[in-house]
Amino acid sequence: MGPIGADTLGMVSMTHEDADLLADCAAAVLARHQPRTWRHALDDRWHYVLPDDHRSREQGWKLHVPATPLSACLVLSRAVEVLARHRCAFKFAVTMRRLHELVGPNADRKAAGKFVTAYPDDDDHARVVAEALHRATLGLPGQWILTDRRYRQHSQVFYRYGGFTPPTVLTDDGEYRAMLRAPDGSVVPDKRAVGQVAPSWAVDPFQDEVAPSTVAESVLVGGRFTVRSAIRQNNRGGVYLAEDADGTRLVLKRFREHTGAGVDGTDSRTRARAEARLLSILGPSGSSPGFLDIFTSGTDIFVAQQWVDGVPLRRFVARELRPRGTALALDTDLALDLTRQLVDLLDRVHAAGYVLGDLTPNNVLVTADRRLVLIDLESALRPTDVAARLLTPGYAAPEDEGRSRMIAADPDRATDLYSLGATLFYLVSGAHPPASQGTGLREMVRLMARRNPVAARLGPVVTGLLAPEPAARPSLAEVRTALAEPSPPTGAVTSGAAADVGELVDEMLADIVSTATPERGWLWRNSETASRYDPCSVHVGAPGVLLVLSQAARAGHAEVLDTVDVAARWTMRRLGDEPRVLPGLMFGRAGTAVSLYEAGALLGADDVSAAGLDLARTLPTQWHVPDVFHGVAGAGLALVRLWRHTGDDDLLARARQCADALLAGAEEGPRWTAKGDFLLAGTTHWGFAHGVAGIATFLLDIAAATGDGRYLAVVGQAAEALAGAAILDGDAAFWPSGEDDSQADTVRLTGFCSGATGVGTFLLRLHQLTGHPAARALAEAAATAVHHGGWTAPPLWCHGLATDGDFLLDCAALPALDPSTTTAPQPSTSAASVSHGGPGSSHSPGDPGSSSATHTAAACTATHTAPTGVPSHGGRSAGHSTAPRGSALDPAATTLPTQRATTPLAPATHTHRSTAADPAIRGATATTPSLRRGAAEIPPAHRGTATDPATRYRAWAEDTAQVIAARAVRRRGRLLTPDDTGDVVASFANGYAGTLSFLLRLHHGGARPLLPSYAKDSVLA
Known part of the structure; x- marks a missing residue:
């Protein structure tokens, strides 16, 4: 962020013992240079200082001065003296702790070492300031800045061309990317990559002064080691695969000067010597790699050690x-x-x-x-x-x-x-x-x-x-x-977690209400990474928290209604800040449209609901990203949901355009590949967020809304494909991501974005609409996998425990099976050949390494089961198998009555019944899958005599809530759940709001936000 952006930043409280050390140092120098003519702003990373007469510009040559924790105060005081004298805007690391992060071995190489950054007014100003900084800091310690060019030989001033207050572009990923403006007016990414100092059209103002280019380092180092490839690279240096003179494979570790520096003057090179000593001690016993050599190259130290496979x-x-x-x-x-x-x-x-x-x-x-x-x-x-x-x-x-x-x-x-x-x-x-x-x-x-x-x-x-x-x-x-000693007894565990869950709900709601900042650029503080994304998206922005606040208000938490209004109107004001509208449910504006409409219905605020509908009509219905989170399937889900709320046929027509685009873009399988400038471009996935399960959920929803058999045909194919990709182990079903099918037997995922929760979410809805028992069986096997894997996920909505718990609550709505209808499947001599009305075809029989004997489809195996133990055909290891492939659901035999739109949500009501799930749909017929394999025993968990689903899955959801409660931490005096990094933020997908949504459902009932629900007792979220 450039210095002008600091004007909107609030002050951050500092509690560390050195919080004011650097600020005091800078203030002491500025006191000699008209201190009242400087503006200050702080965020949690940088302290910005700008002259009152500072002229903002988009881009130019930045100057960077590094320091170590030991030299920081001296470097800063000398740099500020120069910058104040020349009236140059600058920023510096806000605390010594932040500097420690910048010089750390794993610091982001784009930012590593940049202790002080100067923003000259123009190229002439840059030349004057650079020379003065060079003279003032010459000889002081600081690391080489990897993204920059050195001003002069031995200089501690580095420079590169980059954005000051640059234009930003919202990418297909929903992330803002800083751009540089070319002379012809076009924009290109400001990459800040190692070795990319400036775009080709930027003229270097220091060309006469710049240090001679360093000759590329030979791949032969230490006189004997040939570097073959980089295993990993970081700010400290890197780890390289190399060979000795005799061809022996080994590992070289590089330790760069002044990286990992401490206040005692030690740095990574000190660590290199310590590692070499310990390797020489432990290596002979095989406890560590064996030590080979330690040597210096330039100012850096290398340690050579034996390769361990x-x-x-x-x-x-x-x-x-x-x-x-x-x-x-x-x-x-x-x-x-x-x-x-x-x-x-x-x-x-x-x-x-x-x-x-x-x-x-x-x-x-x-x-x-x-x-x-x-x-x-x-x-x-x-x-x-x-x-x-x-x-x-x-x-x-x-x-x-x-x-x-x-x-x-x-x-x-x-x-x-x-x-x-x-x-x-x-x-x-x-x-x-x-x-x-x-x-x-x-x-x-x-x-x-x-x-x-x-x-x-x-x-x-x-x-x-x-x-x-x-x-x-x-x-x-x-x-x-x-x-x-012998195994200890496994007695019952007593826990106060149930009470903690109730406390979590109250304290999360109180924290959301008390920490909203409507005057800021983000309504709720977010993590550094998440803050690069759209603040009006559901995933990390205000609309996601708004969804949960509306859910809480409908559940009876009237104390949040004022904040619902604040969040809705803040979102409405900010929508116009970004003209580009992305279609995704989470990273685009589709979920935002739903959030606004439902908040308006709750408040009785027609203008808020209208804003949501207006936004929905701007969603792209054809897009090069097909998935739910970023793409057109997400827009489709939102449009169908809003049609059910309003009965507006234009919304349904737009949803059909989304569905038709997906059918046109489907590949064999069916699979969908994202294109364009997108992080996942060129990949396919099985999961809900980015792949088949999520897209099929939308196509199922539009099929239910329209009765169009083309959509249902592709849904059937998707069910087959997902069943074929399942990894069955006992009565549990797992899924790989789908990016690399060769890893299907080793990568067992249980998450929502990729894994059992997301796939099960689709299969459960397929069963609810069609009554298909095989879809239910595989969904319940997915629920078993989710229950098994409950400890491997963080307490979040995205890839976390909250969506696991939501899925288990969905399963709890299943009716108990009739034991008299729970019979083992009958073998079939051949798989049914089904001609689907949509693109693609079923998977070819068998998987690599398995026999040609395969099963039909989507379902799994048996009418109500996932197979147990060793599969009946060869080629799979004991204890797990891949689900059969073939024809699970004949779309021609399945009729979905068209679902009528519901009446609009009534304002200020705490429960809204949906008529979307017509009981007739639940009784719709579907063909029973035929199987090539012999009859398989139904696992006990899925027998008709097993525990009633409402009891079993509710208990599993409560287990999930206990795990969440156990992971909670105290912040701001409240019990809250942390994100992956240990930070505590309120956002929906990467913070605690999505977790709160699950806990609210657990306590008060209701359906999942944003997703279609066909259970007979569904409540609109």
Whole structure:
């Protein structure tokens, strides 16, 4: 963001001990230069300083001056003296903590090292300021800025051409991208990439002064090592695959000067020497890669170490999770073996006199014979060492999180014990510990132990190691003793989580009401990443929170009605700020239209509802992105929903245009591929957000609304394709993303965007409209997978627990099965050949590696079942199979009565009954799938004699709520749920509002926001 954008930013409170250090330093210098003629603004990253007579411009040559935490005050005071004297606008890192992030080993390379940024008025001004800054800061320490060109040899001034207050373009992804304006008036992206200092048409004003170009570094380094490829690159340097002179494969790690710097003058190169020492100690035993060499090249240090062929423990655990008990878990014996190895590795580190400092599943490799090897040892310290801290959120001990990251002295082995416990938490659950330390971490382990056999076995060890007080953590010897003892009893777990869920609802609502800022550019504060997106989208913006506030008001929370009005009118005012209208339900304006209309109906505010309808009529109905979240299927879902509210046939006609566009763009399968300038362009997906399940949900909805068999035909094909992609394990069904079908047997996803929740959401609605039992069976198998995988997701709506819980509540509306109709399927001699009225065809028989004996379709296997155990045909490993492919649903035999539009939502009513789900539709007939395979036993979970769905799935949804409550943290004095990074924001998809929506449904009933509902007791959300 350029300096002018700072005018709209509010002040951010600083609580860290150095919060005012840099500001005070700058203020002291400015006091000598007419201090009242400067304007200041702060956000959570930058302190902006602008002269009162500053002339704003879109773009130009920026100047950057780096610093280390040790040199920061001196660099800043000298830079501000120059900038004040020359009346140049500038910004600097708002705190020492922010500077620590900028020089950190994993800092974003686009921003890394940029401590002070100057914005000259023009090229002549830039030349004068650059020379003065060069003279003032020459010799002071600071890292090389990767995206910039050096002003002069040995200079600490760097420069590049970029935006000051640049024009922005809303991309197909719904993200604002800063642009540069070319001389011909066209705009191009301001990429800020390494090596791209300026566009070709920008004339370098420093060409006479610029440092000589550095000759490209030879691939031969250290006189003996040939670099073959980069494994990864970061601000610290990089990790490279290389070869020794004799052809031996090895790993080279580069440590750049002044990166990872601390206030003591140490930097990443200090860490390089420490890693080399520890490698030489641990390598001979195989506990780490073997040490080969350490050498200097220029100002950087390289460490050469042996290559270890393995995968990170993080990836290994994700790959090995299987349904065990009623959860996704590792094999218990395997988990115990990995735990013992981790204890042994940590013991060897401590015996060598080191504290490891950063034990995580990413820093441990698993070899083909399942042996563990420690890697990335630069965090290791001896008790006498002093260096900048390297911490991984969620894995660092509370006492480390509470200390300054500028310095680490007298490292304590107890911090490694906590990190061991956090790593075992991942081993047990498949989920990273919450990045934000909460009081519920050990409670989460106890909850897991109820249905996860590995958590039951290792739970006492994990909870002990995660003790908040260092002295309370067991020693490694005590952990070994506990592992050698017989399995502890798995008694009932008592929890106050049910009460916590009610507290969560009240405190989330109170936080939303109290933190709204209608005078700001965002109605509710968002994360740094999310703030690059449209503030009028449902996914991260005000309309998403508005949806939930309206839901709460209809459920009886009258205290939020004023905020509903504020959010609706703020959104209406801001709509015109962005002329480009994207069609997506979440990242476009489709969900926004629904949110406004339904808020207006609630408030009795015709102007608000009209704004929603007007917006809906501007949604593109043909688009190069087909999916729900970003594309035309999302527009279609919104248009059908609004037609049901209003009876406006123009909206239904527009929805049909969306559906026709999707039919025209369908590929064989059917699959849909996004095109254009889109992050997922060229890919296909199975899931709801970006793929077949979501698109098929819209086509099913439009088929129900219009009775058009063309749409239903493609829905049938989609059901077949999704069943063919399913990974069946016992009575659970998982799905891969669909990007790489070769990974279908190893990548088991349970989420909404990709996985069982999203696919199950479609299948359940297919069953509700057609009565098709096979669709129900596979939907219930998806629900079982979701229940198994409940601990692997964050407490969010997007890819999180909230949508898992929503799906389980949908399943709870299923009627109980009649045991007399629950029979095993009869074998068939051939699959039905179905000619569908839409594009594409069913999958070809069989999967690579399987026999040619396949099953028909969408459903799964049996009339009410997902198969159990070893499949009857060859080519699949024991314990799971791929769902059969063929014809599941003959569209010609299925008739969906046209659904009539409902009456409009009544204002100020707390429940709105939908007549959209006509009982006649629920009784519609569909063909029963025929199967080539022999009869399969119906899993107990799906028998007619099993627990009533209303009881079973409601209980599973309540389990999900307990997991959410256990992950809550205290912020602003309230109990709230964090995002993936540990931050707490109110937005719908990446914050706590979407989670609140699920909890409201759990307490008060109702349907899911934005999605069609055909259950007989559905309530419009």
